[in-house]
Amino acid sequence: MHYPEQLKYVKTHEWIRFLDETTAQIGITDYAQDTLGDLVFVNLPEEGDEVTAGEAFGDVESVKAASDVISPVSGRVKSVNIELADNPGAINEDAYGAWFITVDNITDTDELFDAEAYAALVEEEKSRT
Amino acid sequence: MELIFEKSMEGRQQSILPACDVPIYLPSQTRETLPKLPQLTENELSRHYTALAKRTFGVNDGFYPLGSCTMKYNPKINDEMASLPGFASIHPLQPAHTVEGCLEVMTLAQQFLAEITGMDGVTLQPAAGAHGEFTGMMLIKAYHESRGDDKRKKIIVPDSAHGTNPASATMAGFEVVNIPSAGDGCVDLDALRRVCQDDTAGLMLTNPNTLGLFDPHILEITRIVHDAGGICYYDGANLNAIMGIVRPGDMGFDCVHVNLHKSFSTPHGGGGPGSGPVGCKAFLQPFLPNSIVEQEKRANQDLSIGKVRSFYGNFLVIVRALTYMLTLGREGIPAVAYHAVLHANYMMAQLKEMFPVAYDRPCMHEFVLDLSSIKQKTGVSALDVAKGLQDVGIHPPTMYFPLIVQEALMVEPTETESKETMDEAVEAFKKVYETIQKEPHLLRQAPYKGVISRPDEVTAARKPRIHYFYDK
Numbered sequence: 249m250h251y252p253e254q255l256k257y258v259k260t261h262e263w264i265r266f267l268d269e270t271t272a273q274i275g276i277t278d279y280a281q282d283t284l285g286d287l288v289f290v291n292l293p294e295e296g297d298e299v300t301a302g303e304a305f306g307d308v309e310s311v312k313a314a315s316d317v318i319s320p321v322s323g324r325v326k327s328v329n330i331e332l333a334d335n336p337g338a339i340n341e342d343a344y345g346a347w348f349i350t351v352d353n354i355t356d357t358d359e360l361f362d363a364e365a366y367a368a369l370v371e372e373e374k375s376r377t
Numbered sequence: 378m379e380l381i382f383e384k385s386m387e388g389r390q391q392s393i394l395p396a397c398d399v400p401i402y403l404p405s406q407t408r409e410t411l412p413k414l415p416q417l418t419e420n421e422l423s424r425h426y427t428a429l430a431k432r433t434f435g436v437n438d439g440f441y442p443l444g445s446c447t448m449k450y451n452p453k454i455n456d457e458m459a460s461l462p463g464f465a466s467i468h469p470l471q472p473a474h475t476v477e478g479c480l481e482v483m484t485l486a487q488q489f490l491a492e493i494t495g496m497d498g499v500t501l502q503p504a505a506g507a508h509g510e511f512t513g514m515m516l517i518k519a520y521h522e523s524r525g526d527d528k529r530k531k532i533i534v535p536d537s538a539h540g541t542n543p544a545s546a547t548m549a550g551f552e553v554v555n556i557p558s559a560g561d562g563c564v565d566l567d568a569l570r571r572v573c574q575d576d577t578a579g580l581m582l583t584n585p586n587t588l589g590l591f592d593p594h595i596l597e598i599t600r601i602v603h604d605a606g607g608i609c610y611y612d613g614a615n616l617n618a619i620m621g622i623v624r625p626g627d628m629g630f631d632c633v634h635v636n637l638h639k640s641f642s643t644p645h646g647g648g649g650p651g652s653g654p655v656g657c658k659a660f661l662q663p664f665l666p667n668s669i670v671e672q673e674k675r676a677n678q679d680l681s682i683g684k685v686r687s688f689y690g691n692f693l694v695i696v697r698a699l700t701y702m703l704t705l706g707r708e709g710i711p712a713v714a715y716h717a718v719l720h721a722n723y724m725m726a727q728l729k730e731m732f733p734v735a736y737d738r739p740c741m742h743e744f745v746l747d748l749s750s751i752k753q754k755t756g757v758s759a760l761d762v763a764k765g766l767q768d769v770g771i772h773p774p775t776m777y778f779p780l781i782v783q784e785a786l787m788v789e790p791t792e793t794e795s796k797e798t799m800d801e802a803v804e805a806f807k808k809v810y811e812t813i814q815k816e817p818h819l820l821r822q823a824p825y826k827g828v829i830s831r832p833d834e835v836t837a838a839r840k841p842r843i844h845y846f847y848d849k
Contacts, residue, residue, distance in 0.1 A: 283783060285758070285760070285777075286834065286835060287835075288834055288835045288837075288838035288839060289838055289839070309838070311760060311777075311834050312760075312776075312777035313777060313780055334839070336835070336839075337835060
């Protein structure tokens with residue numbers, strides 16, 4: 249399980265990679281993909297859709313469960329990684345390469361954690377279950 | 378195995394319909410080409426379905442400990458009663474005086490279910506558990522609306538709930554508020570107090586919960602919700618653990634559904650059909666669907682949420698459930714619960730030597746194993762163990778539920794299994810456990826003895842092949 253230093257994280261297990269101050273890529277963390285297991289389906293928004301910090305913008309389905317993917321930011325969907333739809337397994341292989349969407353015009357963000365703080369959060373969650 | 382379409386031969390047929398002796402009337406919109414239905418003789422068709430049946434696994438084949446589903450044996454006397462012509466060959470629009478017996482069946486079933494759940498009124502209409510939940514949510518909504526209390530838009534659901542709970546509440550137009558479980562797997566009372574407000578429409582809860590644990594704070598829980606003006610809904614999926622011993626109505630619940638295809642031994646799976654009667658306290662009765670057998674016409678019929686299904690629900694399933702209740706009687710119903718709980722604890726005590734239990738304390742009718750540590754050490758997941766169990770002759774337990782346990786296997790033996798069957802099942806688990814210790818990689822590919830090997834679930838979900846084209 250690893251959490252790259254250069255990314256930010258939210259407690260609902262999405263990562264965010266800022267490309268500039270108001271543009272960022274979003275995906276789910278290594279812990280999220282590992283917990284979900286083999287992913288079989290990804291539901292993505294469309295370019296131009298508005299996303300809101302703390303609200304679902306898509307969902308993923310694995311052999312175990314279906315789960316919402318929560319946006320860490322408010323903004324507009326600039327581009328969508330449509331390849332994930334045909335190959336959701338890419339998320340299991342490389343959670344940080346498999347970005348879901350790029351958001352621009354970011355106006356608001358959820359509470360963001362750095363890699364170390366997020367790793368601590370995951371450990372706490374693991375010990376609870 | 379060949380598909381029925383591949384077995385089809387042009388011109389084959391079966392003459393089971395007598396010649397038509399009334400004038401034929403064809404509506405104006407007749408189709409120009411005949412549908413391409415498979416053409417077989419009755420003999421071929423019968424063999425086809427028998428071959429399919431041989432490839433399935435049901436309670437008549439072996440041990441079926443599918444947690445939360447209560448896959449108990451379905452006594453044959455239930456079917457015998459349901460095939461009596463007076464029940465099987467009737468029409469719901471027949472004059473009432475010609476179906477008095479059927480009305481009595483429904484009246485008795487309503488009475489017994491009300492008594493077992495501690496409710497005042499029952500509708501037999503809902504055709505499944507989730508359908509019952511939806512009906513219950515509609516009752517709660519109608520109740521608040523009838524009082525002009527239109528702020529109440531939120532239904533509280535614990536994170537250990539059956540997935541149908543939040544789905545039913547959402548379908549009924551509520552917003553779902555999820556609350557985390559406390560460290561002991563039960564409802565977190567502080568978390569509950571924090572979300573109980575004047576916008577709370579109600580709470581959905583099953584007790585024992587999905588971990589198979591009886592929530593000791595149940596009276597406090599329902600009191601907190603009631604104090605906030607909310608209504609308490611009991612998900613009856615786990616009724617098998619408590620029926621005849623404690624009643625949801627006495628725990629403080631106002632509304633409940635009962636899965637006849639679980640606790641009351643009617644067919645489950647393969648289309649059932651299911652049946653999920655809903656009971657409620659008197660203050661919710663005016664909102665029930667109007668298709669209820671009653672001695673006197675209810676006042677305020679216009680408050681009803683309306684029909685949730687045609688006529689009186691799956692009537693022949695009600696006949697089976699009533700047969701079961703009459704077979705068991707007042708002494709037998711609690712005996713079911715005692716034995717269901719005893720059996721689960723008997724199995725848990727032996728399995729936990731090998732597989733850690735998620736919450737190590739006496740369970741009710743089912744228990745949850747957590748294979749997280751095994752997965753970490755050996756790479757063998759709950760899914761792999763479930764597949765491996767198929768090779769040693771038992772149906773796998775429910776896996777990956779409840780969601781709050783990462784590598785969950787949920788085992789529910791039910792009261793209808795003998796000690797010998799449970800001992801054999803423990804041996805089967807032991808075999809799989811030994812494979813985990815010696816050759817864990819083998820389990821990644823299990824099952825080996827099934828009709829098919831491990832299916833590629835990703836491809837099955839992404840590119841399902843569900844059509845047949847004759848010309849290809």
